[in-house]
Amino acid sequence: MKKSSYIGLYLCGLIATSLISSAYAETDNIDSANLYLAKACAGCHGVDGRSPVDPYYPKIAGQNEGYLYNQLRDMKNGSRNNSQSNIMKGIMTAVSEKEMRAIAAWLAKQ
Ligand code: HEC
Missing domain, CATH: 1.20.5 (Single alpha-helices involved in coiled-coils or other helix-helix interfaces)
Known part of the structure; x- marks a missing residue:
């Protein structure tokens, strides 16, 4: 050569x-805060993650990062599958692996 x-x-x-x-x-x-807004999470869980619009929707701010990530992943892949988590399944199709990790880390610190 x-x-x-x-x-x-x-x-x-x-x-x-x-x-x-x-x-x-x-x-x-x-920018995880913007990601949380851009993916419409605030529309159901509240801008701060602790003021859900419906009493049957969970408060998610301040929860453990690993737990949050696991729930997002399980609702996305369908292994967490009940009447309410089906609402999340559609949303999660637009959230990537890296975005799930970023949002979980951000929520845990709120
Ligand atoms: C249309 C309303 C809606 C939107 C939008 C929504 N969620 Fe949810 N979310 C729910 C409901 C309802 C549940 C409860 C599921 C159940 O009861 O199993 C839930 C559950 C969760 C949980 C599990 C909480 C726990 O304690 O196990 C997490 C984490 C979560 N959502 C994060 C998010 C994130 C992040 C977004 C944006 C990407 C988002 N949600 C968008 C309605 C919504």
């Missing part, structure tokens, strides 16, 4: 590495 090809490969590697790290940086900086 010519020397210039090696340099080209090296540059491609550098560009790929910087693209990957900027993708991670973006998800790490998710």
